[in-house]
Amino acid sequence: MSLSSQSHKSTAKIIILVLYYSRHGSTRKLAELIAQGIDATPGCEARLRTVPAVSAVTEATEATIPTEGAPYVELEDLEECAGLALGSPTRFGNMASALKYFWDGTTAQWLGGALAGKPGCVFTSTGSLHGGQETTLMSMMTPMLHHGMLVMGLPYTLPELMTTSSGGTPYGASHWSGMNGSHPISAESRTLAIAQGKRLAETARKLQAV
Template identity: 55%
Template sequence: MKPVLVLYYSRSGATRQMARLIARGVEEQGVETWLRTIDCAEPQDPVVTQAELEEASALALGSPTRFGGMAAPMKAFWDDTAAQWLAGSLVDKPACVFTSAASLHGGHESTLLTMMVPLLHHGMLVLGLPYTEPALHHTQSGGTPYGPSHWALEKGISADEKTLCLAMGRRLADIAKRMAP
């Protein structure tokens, strides 16, 4: 099975921490991950290639919230995927989204929803977090049925947020394994 791509953009490090937790959840299911970032000044992980985007068996996509939407560099990345759209190279791949925001009511859910739009245009199969995840019922700092979220002004990622990131990674890997040829 081809690796799962965990692709993120992060400036303060919170989204990167979430990406690493999601990758760990994927790996707990025995699936390899490619932890990648988009082109930025000081990448902490390798910068994604178009080939990796196309070859990955599934995608977890993360961006900080900027005024209720994904960060401009992440939007610009997706604006440059017309070749993949024309070729249909992402069709039927499972995908999920995650975000961090500087305020509790800063647009976590709207960011996750807007991040889903290019994935849907590419024909990807977007996964959320079902309410069978107990942490969704009592988290007070982030987490939604649309995907993991984090209130970045809190002191680190909360236990519930960590649980939800790991669960999202496990779910993405499980679905990718079921769909693998």
């Protein structure tokens, strides 16, 4: 290997994928905070991606490029990332159908082990305080475990987990947005989301030996 190749390898940043679905913007805000924590980690770079909505009308289609927010995810993003943060609003205690639909199309990546051994974490936003945050987080862990990922939560060494009254769980960052999405992200939830991004990035970096 040439000196220039070694230099490029040592300076190249590893990609951490932040994949989310957001209907009213709250989950997107959490994703951006997690990305902030990733970008603050030396040698790491966040790649924000979303998924198109799923319609009950079979003729309905989404535009190829979203009108706002992150670009749509591609299967290659799973192969190129060194870690994954996965986020969704809750749908009756479960991940949104748009995100589930995306995972249902990742059989080739599952067979090829594209995500095996990579660290992952989850995050969510709910309209009501007890609206299924923890079950939604756990529903997102299921496909990650099937893909062979190393699923991470948030440790109680973060004091905000003990003081928060608006979101934040040991399973992953969360936010109580209110029924109309009007509740701002609290200081505790903000801190926990950024910390989760940093923890994911630092773990991916260690596993990559960067």
